[in-house]
Amino acid sequence: MSAEGRSLARLNPAQTLHASCIVVRDSGVLIRGPSGAGKSSLATLLLAQARLRGEFAAWVADDRVVVTSSAGRLLAAPHPRIAGRFEARGFGLLDEPHEPRAVLRLVLDLEEAVERLPAQSELSALVAGVALRRMPLVARRAGLYEASLVLSEVLVSSVDLDLMQTRQEGDSSLTSTSRVGAVGI
DSSP, rough: OOOOHOOOOOOHHEEEEEEEEEEEEEEEEEEESTTTHHHHHHHHHHHHHHHHHTEEEEESSEEEEEEEETTTTEEEEEGGTTEEEEEEEEEEEEEEEEEEEEEEEEEEEEOOOOOOOOOGGGGGGEEETEEEEEEEEETTTHHHHHHHHHHHHHHHHHHHHHHHHHTTTOOSSSSOOOOTOOOTO
């Protein structure tokens, strides 16, 4: 590793989190929660729902996610020992195609109880020094309704990011859009 690489590694050390991660379009979704909270189940449901909508969706990591920050973005990757495998309770570890990394844009926290109307401060999470949009969900109870809400957030946020990038490239023919709390903004 070069001297610059060693210096960056000290500034942005990798952290391994007990979580699952998927990518929908170009948005990484980190799913956190205690063992048995339904992280893998929710990830599987989100993948299936996104694919039914014709969207690109893939596993990044299950159970252990390695995160690093780079240029203000948070990158997620599978832990090398279990890359390409995910746990299905009662079935064991299953092989599954996966992406080698994703830029995280959303955190789903599976919790025992969720406030009906959470404070604005509860809708963001600081992960490895990077602020991300956060959605709290009730553990073991996230179903189709919650998956639809999550996918709507991811898909709309992905469009917002595309519009921002196009504007930065100088295309002023697009009309301005505004979305409070959009992921990545």
